[in-house]
Structure formats: structure tokens, C-alpha cells
Amino acid sequence: MYQDTVVFDLIRKELDRQRNGIELIASENFTSLQVIQAMGTVPTNKYAEGYPGKRYYGGCEVVDEIETLAIERLKKVFNAGWANVQPHSGAQANAAVFLACVKPGDKILGLDLSMGGHLTHGSPANFSGKNYQALFYGVKKETGLVDYDHLEATALKEKPKMIICVASAYSREWDYKRIREVADKIGAVIMADIAHPAGLIAKGLLNDPFDHCHIITSTTHKTLRGPRGGIIMLRHDFENTWGIKDPKGNTRTMSQLLDLAVFPGTQGGPLEHVIAAKAISFGEILTDDFTAYGRQVLANAQAMAKAFVSRGYNLISDGTDNHLMLIDLRNKNLTGKKAQETLDLAHITLNKNSVPFDDKSPFVTSGIRVGVPAITTRGMKETDMETIAAMVDKVLMNIDDEKTISGIKTEVKEFMKQFPLYPELG
Numbered sequence: 001m002y003q004d005t006v007v008f009d010l011i012r013k014e015l016d017r018q019r020n021g022i023e024l025i026a027s028e029n030f031t032s033l034q035v036i037q038a039m040g041t042v043p044t045n046k047y048a049e050g051y052p053g054k055r056y057y058g059g060c061e062v063v064d065e066i067e068t069l070a071i072e073r074l075k076k077v078f079n080a081g082w083a084n085v086q087p088h089s090g091a092q093a094n095a096a097v098f099l100a101c102v103k104p105g106d107k108i109l110g111l112d113l114s115m116g117g118h119l120t121h122g123s124p125a126n127f128s129g130k131n132y133q134a135l136f137y138g139v140k141k142e143t144g145l146v147d148y149d150h151l152e153a154t155a156l157k158e159k160p161k162m163i164i165c166v167a168s169a170y171s172r173e174w175d176y177k178r179i180r181e182v183a184d185k186i187g188a189v190i191m192a193d194i195a196h197p198a199g200l201i202a203k204g205l206l207n208d209p210f211d212h213c214h215i216i217t218s219t220t221h222k223t224l225r226g227p228r229g230g231i232i233m234l235r236h237d238f239e240n241t242w243g244i245k246d247p248k249g250n251t252r253t254m255s256q257l258l259d260l261a262v263f264p265g266t267q268g269g270p271l272e273h274v275i276a277a278k279a280i281s282f283g284e285i286l287t288d289d290f291t292a293y294g295r296q297v298l299a300n301a302q303a304m305a306k307a308f309v310s311r312g313y314n315l316i317s318d319g320t321d322n323h324l325m326l327i328d329l330r331n332k333n334l335t336g337k338k339a340q341e342t343l344d345l346a347h348i349t350l351n352k353n354s355v356p357f358d359d360k361s362p363f364v365t366s367g368i369r370v371g372v373p374a375i376t377t378r379g380m381k382e383t384d385m386e387t388i389a390a391m392v393d394k395v396l397m398n399i400d401d402e403k404t405i406s407g408i409k410t411e412v413k414e415f416m417k418q419f420p421l422y423p424e425l426g
């Protein structure tokens, strides 16, 4: 039989890259080995369009058990009343919510992408900006904090059908209660896309959006530390109070609408091997070890922020409440693009990021986003944040000095030996 060595060699190369580098991309993490193993298993062979007990194919009795387990564990993780674990990604989860809650041409209100929002929250380049009338709120220039007054004024004037909150490059807490008060004044539904802080919310380490926001979506691979994928949840199964009916004119509960919007609305067969891996990661989140992990993420983020501030870096909003920070490099006379590309050479990975009111394009940017979930999984503590900030600073302050950068690359490799990754894989 044909045995592919080329692809497996590349996978091995990627393992080495992950092992030897410092991963500061705020949306990445390292799953447990059992999560990885589950993804390479036989449920990948199974078609299971539908939901447990209501499938369009025979032979689904085992994957029904897997998917039911994933749903029940996820509900327990977030004290949710209902969950759908089938979305292939966060974007797919959000697409399903749009399909269930708003009609093409309806107004939606989300955080501007250039202020920390997400593509699927109304960006003109995305389905959410192409099919709907996207309006945006932002952050205040002086503080870097969400401008809730602007959000409220825009909502009252424009009456969007849906308000979207939580972000991909925002380091502060959210006032979900205030957003709900606004939404209630205009009868809007709130979608909280908690992809970034989900793992911290799950452990009660950040404000809980579930009682204030009608629908919660997330990815499973960021702070939740599971396989790449998406989820949708409700704590309360809201009746349809937004005038949405099914094609036959029947009023449905929100959970029924969302299930239909995932399948058959936006997806076909679910990835049951990934759902198996999701179930495993949800089991891991329910343990005390994950609580300790979440606490360490917060402690590391504080230590990292302090280490950058002490070196003269400007943090948007002057700090962080969660797992990430956004650094404005303009006072260092650097672009985000140059910083990202040069740090890559030293095997320190992060991403360039627009800062609020950026004067540079999204391809260049004035900032970088730094996150600690992945390095915390590697076992790092507060003192290691100081070491990493010092290495990042050395690269950025010697941006065209190849010798210094290559020296840091060697230091990074040596440093990472203390934090083994998947030693079982040899």
C-alpha cells in the first residue's frame, strides 16, 4: 500500500517547530496528547448528518453516544441548558447564529475589527458584513476601553436586530449587564462570541456572560485547550421573542432554531472524531488541574504585562484582565509587520495586530498581540514571562542585527528544553 512519508515528515517538522519555539499567539494552545490521538481515529469514517437519535444514516449508535457525552460535558462546564457541539469552527458557529436570528439585510452591531473585534462580527470582507448591514462600536481613544455610551447610542438610533460582544484582541473585562440593558430596550438578541476568554469564563475567573447574553458561541481550541472547532450554547432556552419563525410559520425555541441552523442550515455531516476530541477536552476542563491552569494564565498575563511596561512598551488600556495584551509599537518606531517577521526568525511567534485608531493598514499595523495560554500549557510561570519579555525586547531593539537575532534563536531553543512538549511522541 502507498505509504506517505512526505506528509508525515512535514508533520514531524511542525512538531519540532512547536517544541523549539516560544508560542505567543493569543489564540493558540497545545491540547493534551489524548485530544490529538482522538482526532486520528475511526469516527472520521462515519457520516452522521442529524443529531443523536435523529440521524439520516444507519450505524450511528456509537457516535450518538460520543456526541451526547460531548454535549453533556460541555453543558456541565458552562452550566448551560443546551449546547451544540457540531460547528466545525468558530466562524461556522457564528454563521449558524446569524442564520437563526437575523435575515439578510438586517442590521447587526459588533465591535469594529480594527478595535479588537472579529471578522465574523460584521467585517466587509466576511459573510457577516456582506449579507447584513453591519454597524460598529469601538473603544475610547483615551482609555482603550469599550465605549458603551457609543454602543448604546448607535443601538438606540439604528435598532440592530443583533448585538455582538467579546473580541479577539481586547484585553479587558466586558460589561454584559450593560449590553443586555441596551438590547432589551430595542428587542435585540445578543451573541457573545467568547472564543478567546472561554477557558477563563468556564472556571469563573472572568465575568460570566451566560445570564445576560442570549447566545454564546466559542471555538474550542484557544483557552479551552481542545481540538480545533466550534460550539454554541444557551443557559436559558429563550422562546423566540425576535419574530423569527421556521419556514412553516411555527414558533420555535431558540435551541431548535440553532440546531436547524447548524444542520441542515450551514453544515452537513459532523466531524465525529473531532467531537470525540471535544468530549475529552471538556472532561479535562472539569478537573481541578484546569482551574489551576486558568489561574496561572491570569498570573502569567499580569507578569508579562508588567515586564513589557517596565521596558517602556505601551499596552492598549494600560494592561490586561485576561490572557492577552495588545502592544502599541509606535513609540518604539516599529510596525507590527516588521516585529512579527523578525521575531519569527528568532522562533518567537506572535501576530501583528491593528491597534485602536491605527494609522497603518491591517497588513502592516502598529501593534502586536501577545498571549500566554500556550506558554502556560508548556508549564511556564511568572519568572519565565520576564525572560521571554527580555528576549522579545532584545530582538525588537536589534531589529536589523542578524547576529543578535540568531543568538536569541539559540537561546530560545535552549530555554524551551525545560518545557517538554509531547515527549511520548519521541
Ligand code: DSN
Residues within 6 Å of the ligand: 026, 027, 090, 118, 168, 169
Ligand atoms: N483568528 C483568531 C485569532 O487569532 O484571534 C480569531 O478567530
